[in-house]
Amino acid sequence: MTDPTPTPLVQFRGVRKLYGSAIAVKSLDLDIGRGEFVALMGPSGCGKTTTLRMLAGLETPTAGSITIGGKLMNDVPAHQRDTPLVWQSLALFPFLSVVENVEFGLRMRGVAAGERRSRAMMWLERMGLQGFEARRIDQLSGGQRQRVALARSLVTEPEMLLLDEPLSALDAHLVIRMQGVLTKLQRELGITFVYVTHSHSEAFAMADRVVIMGHGEIEQIGAPREIFRTPRSRFVAEFVGRNNIIAGVVAGGILSSEHGAFPIAAPDGSAEIVVAADTVTVLRAPPEAGPAVKVAFLSEEFAGTGIICYFEAADGSEFKAQVTEEQLADLQPEPGAAFWLSWDPARVHVMGG
Amino acid sequence: MIDRSGLYRLTWRLPLLLWQGAFFVVPLCFMAAMTFWLVQNYRMEPAFVWTNWQRMLGRAVFWDAYWVTLWRAALAGLIASVVAFPASYVLAFRMGEAGRRFVLLCLIVPFFTSFLVRAYAWQVILAESGPVNAVLGGVGLGPFTMLNSSFGTMVGYLTLVLPLVVIFQTWSLAAIDRALIEAAWNLGATPVKTLLRVILPAARTGLLLGAVFAFIMSFGDFVSPAYLGGSKPPTLSILIIDTTKSGQQWPRAAVVSVMMIVTLFATAAAALRLAYGRRG
Amino acid sequence: MRRAGDLLGAIYLVALFVFVFAPIAASVVFSFNSDRFPTLPLGSFTTDWYARAFSRPELWEAIANSLLVAAVTSVLATFIGFATAYTDFRYGFRFKQAYLALALLPPTMPLVIMGLAMLAWLSQLGLSGTLRGIIIAHTVLATPFAMAICRLRLSQMDTTLEAAAWNLGAGQWGAMRHVILPFCAPAIVSSLCLTAAVSFDEFIVAWFVSGLNRTVPVMILEILQGNVDPQINAIGSVVFLTSMTLVVLAQLMIFRRRRHD
Numbered sequence: 001m002t003d004p005t006p007t008p009l010v011q012f013r014g015v016r017k018l019y020g021s022a023i024a025v026k027s028l029d030l031d032i033g034r035g036e037f038v039a040l041m042g043p044s045g046c047g048k049t050t051t052l053r054m055l056a057g058l059e060t061p062t063a064g065s066i067t068i069g070g071k072l073m074n075d076v077p078a079h080q081r082d083t084p085l086v087w088q089s090l091a092l093f094p095f096l097s098v099v100e101n102v103e104f105g106l107r108m109r110g111v112a113a114g115e116r117r118s119r120a121m122m123w124l125e126r127m128g129l130q131g132f133e134a135r136r137i138d139q140l141s142g143g144q145r146q147r148v149a150l151a152r153s154l155v156t157e158p159e160m161l162l163l164d165e166p167l168s169a170l171d172a173h174l175v176i177r178m179q180g181v182l183t184k185l186q187r188e189l190g191i192t193f194v195y196v197t198h199s200h201s202e203a204f205a206m207a208d209r210v211v212i213m214g215h216g217e218i219e220q221i222g223a224p225r226e227i228f229r230t231p232r233s234r235f236v237a238e239f240v241g242r243n244n245i246i247a248g249v250v251a252g253g254i255l256s257s258e259h260g261a262f263p264i265a266a267p268d269g270s271a272e273i274v275v276a277a278d279t280v281t282v283l284r285a286p287p288e289a290g291p292a293v294k295v296a297f298l299s300e301e302f303a304g305t306g307i308i309c310y311f312e313a314a315d316g317s318e319f320k321a322q323v324t325e326e327q328l329a330d331l332q333p334e335p336g337a338a339f340w341l342s343w344d345p346a347r348v349h350v351m352g353g
Numbered sequence: 354m355i356d357r358s359g360l361y362r363l364t365w366r367l368p369l370l371l372w373q374g375a376f377f378v379v380p381l382c383f384m385a386a387m388t389f390w391l392v393q394n395y396r397m398e399p400a401f402v403w404t405n406w407q408r409m410l411g412r413a414v415f416w417d418a419y420w421v422t423l424w425r426a427a428l429a430g431l432i433a434s435v436v437a438f439p440a441s442y443v444l445a446f447r448m449g450e451a452g453r454r455f456v457l458l459c460l461i462v463p464f465f466t467s468f469l470v471r472a473y474a475w476q477v478i479l480a481e482s483g484p485v486n487a488v489l490g491g492v493g494l495g496p497f498t499m500l501n502s503s504f505g506t507m508v509g510y511l512t513l514v515l516p517l518v519v520i521f522q523t524w525s526l527a528a529i530d531r532a533l534i535e536a537a538w539n540l541g542a543t544p545v546k547t548l549l550r551v552i553l554p555a556a557r558t559g560l561l562l563g564a565v566f567a568f569i570m571s572f573g574d575f576v577s578p579a580y581l582g583g584s585k586p587p588t589l590s591i592l593i594i595d596t597t598k599s600g601q602q603w604p605r606a607a608v609v610s611v612m613m614i615v616t617l618f619a620t621a622a623a624a625l626r627l628a629y630g631r632r633g
Numbered sequence: 634m635r636r637a638g639d640l641l642g643a644i645y646l647v648a649l650f651v652f653v654f655a656p657i658a659a660s661v662v663f664s665f666n667s668d669r670f671p672t673l674p675l676g677s678f679t680t681d682w683y684a685r686a687f688s689r690p691e692l693w694e695a696i697a698n699s700l701l702v703a704a705v706t707s708v709l710a711t712f713i714g715f716a717t718a719y720t721d722f723r724y725g726f727r728f729k730q731a732y733l734a735l736a737l738l739p740p741t742m743p744l745v746i747m748g749l750a751m752l753a754w755l756s757q758l759g760l761s762g763t764l765r766g767i768i769i770a771h772t773v774l775a776t777p778f779a780m781a782i783c784r785l786r787l788s789q790m791d792t793t794l795e796a797a798a799w800n801l802g803a804g805q806w807g808a809m810r811h812v813i814l815p816f817c818a819p820a821i822v823s824s825l826c827l828t829a830a831v832s833f834d835e836f837i838v839a840w841f842v843s844g845l846n847r848t849v850p851v852m853i854l855e856i857l858q859g860n861v862d863p864q865i866n867a868i869g870s871v872v873f874l875t876s877m878t879l880v881v882l883a884q885l886m887i888f889r890r891r892r893h894d
Contacts, residue, residue: 078535079537087536089530091530091532093555372772373736373776380747381742381746384746467876474866475656478659573746610745614742
């Protein structure tokens with residue numbers, strides 16, 4: 001589901017949020033489809049959490065309109081919406097047992113005791129928490145709490161689930177597991193997930209669409225791969241990471257920059273190009289043909305998908321290249337050692353397109 | 354022999370043990386022992402007799418005073434908690450950090466000012482011909498008799514305990530994680546249900562401690578019942594003073610004191626269990 | 634709707650403050666009011682009650698007693714309180730819970746009971762009816778406050794500071810004198826003020842053990858047992874002013890150190 005369905009579940013139109021004179025969200029237009037997994041991503045202070053909270057009714061937009069299922073929601077108080085949220089801190093009630101936490105939403109809606117208990121138990125079972133219903137929250141592990149929070153939010157069978165950096169407090173190995181749990185859950189339930197995060201790996205691993213926000217505005221919307229390979233602006237390219245950005249002037253298919261001149265398929269004028277780290281080749285000697293930048297080795301970092309090597313160009317700007325372990329062993333880089341970086345001109349992305 | 358470091362350690366550790374031992378623990382123990390002594394010709398003589406206990410606990414006056422004191426102190430704890438709560442709520446949820454701290458600092462001040470003079474001021478304010486009745490008379494009400502009644506006593510108790518109760522409640526309310534309150538709204542709780550189902554349980558410890566402190570202070574207070582309540586009926590503290598001052602019957606006053614201490618400890622223990630213990 | 638709620642809340646808060654501070658304000662207002670039985674509208678302005686009260690020699694005697702008792706009490710209580718706070722901060726030992734309970738329990742004991750116990754015990758020691766007796770009793774009551782203030786300050790201290798001083802060659806006493814005491818100075822001043830205020834306002838225990846050596850509050854109590862006398866307002870206003878000055882001074886010390894740290 002790359003595109004929103006013809007009748008989107010949620011529509012933001014010209015939404016603006018000010019705190020005093022500080023702008024949290026400048027002007028937001030966004031459609032979210034039914035059954036879609038959307039990630040709102042951006043650095044802290046970009047307005048992603050404010051956007052989510054406006055959707056939940058915990059903040060009121062200063063201007064613009066928010067509709068859910070075609071109904072204008074601006075002035076509907078939080079407790080009259082069905083937009084459960086999973087908090088970063090989880091916000092489980094410490095004075096209630098596990099099952100009492102889960103049935104809270106049903107209780108507030110006046111569901112009879114017997115029914116709400118059986119529905120809560122069903123969700124606990126679904127989340128693999130049978131046998132834990134009488135426990136107190138502080139007797140659970142981090143992963144278990146996470147699942148209680150999910151069960152508590154889903155027990156009312158909402159059309160949409162909001163998640164505010166729910167995995168940021170978990171250990172790394174649990175994060176991967178919970179990502180699997182969330183993705184599976186979303187597929188099975190077929191409901192909309194709106195997921196706020198600052199972590200690319202979480203967003204790219206789970207979401208159908210990623211919304212990159214910066215300074216209270218949307219910078220780019222697209223499928224994870226689209227955003228990763230063809231960032232629209234320097235902001236997105238830098239935020240997504242593992243990209244080398246070269247700015248310069250194009251004349252007759254040649255980009256002239258501080259790092260040299262490279263062939264490029266772009267119209268004349270100033271341009272910024274993105275060379276993804278995994279498309280860069282590290283060489284001990286200048287290549288016979290193709291683009292090349294002379295750099296000095298700085299350090300390497302082991303990442304999940306390979307090894308990222310960091311280099312410094314003559315002007316002090318940083319370059320990154322992804323290599324395999326064999327390649328690293330081959331290169332045996334020492335700090336300060338000189339290398340040449342090259343790439344396939346066809347895989348270069350020209351920004352602002 | 355004590356080495357240099359041992360001397361240093363004892364210099365800081367001993368003062369409390371010596372002073373509070375000799376002038377807090379020993380006097381209270383002595384008082385407890387005194388309940389078994391005899392009074393003859395206005396002089397106490399060491400003995401071990403149950404006479405004082407039998408005399409005090411066998412009198413209706415004592416038990417009347419006991420239940421009146423217990424009931425009024427409990428009522429003061431309850432009323433103070435209820436009256437303080439809206440103010441604490443405003444302080445905790447509708448005020449910024451700096452404003453809240455300033456207000457709480459102001460509320461500490463009365464705690465260290467003469468309660469006696471404040472009680473006297475109430476005597477004047479609430480008098481039959483005092484300012485309050487003058488204002489009420491201006492709109493055709495009254496005059497009301499407010500002094501020398503349980504109303505007067507309660508005014509005194511509240512003056513004494515309200516600042517402390519507000520401080521306790523505000524602390525515990527302000528400490529509630531805002532996400533819990535938002536989570537309640539988010540899960541469909543109306544503001545009233547949020548208050549009952551989330552805010553009150555989350556602040557339980559502070560709310561109970563506030564009530565217990567109000568109870569303890571009112572239970573032992575002597576000024577309010579004596580100067581605003583007119584000593585009728587006498588409370589336990591009035592009984593102690595009368596028995597000590599006019600009757601020279603220290604051992605019998607000591608019996609009343611021991612009964613009070615036992616009651617306070619039992620209440621405090623029960624309340625702490627309730628405040629910190631598990632639910633259900 | 635939220636606006637209206639906020640307004641109601643503010644009004645409620647103000648009403649509660651009026652209730653708590655009304656007696657203090659009324660006492661000051663009535664002390665300058667000519668009526669013996671004040672009511673509304675107020676009578677004329679007068680300083681007569683002050684003149685009458687302060688022309689009584691026994692009031693001056695009581696003031697001298699109160700000041701002496703408060704001064705000695707504040708020094709004793711602050712020393713014991715600081716020593717206790719430091720012990721709690723620095724050392725762990727068996728029965729520490731009991732030690733701390735002993736340190737913090739006295740304020741929970743009804744003053745009437747403290748009065749009786751003190752009276753009985755001090756009589757045995759032959760100290761009943763003396764100023765020394767009052768000082769002893771007030772030190773017992775004030776020490777927990779001193780302990781609390783000093784402990785609060787110590788908890789803001791980096792625990793490695795003292796060790797660093799030893800490391801630089803200071804002995805235990807040297808570290809105390811050059812590191813810990815200077816760090817705790819604001820708390821100590823604050824504690825001196827607050828414990829003086831506690832002593833200055835305490836009247837029940839003082840009344841039990843004072844005998845003929847009355848302090849100011851005891852004198853007020855004895856006047857109060859007679860009849861309505863606006864001299865109490867005059868004396869009371871002076872007492873309020875004194876203790877409030879002490880408490881505000883104590884708070885200013887705490888506040889100042891917050892800003893600096």
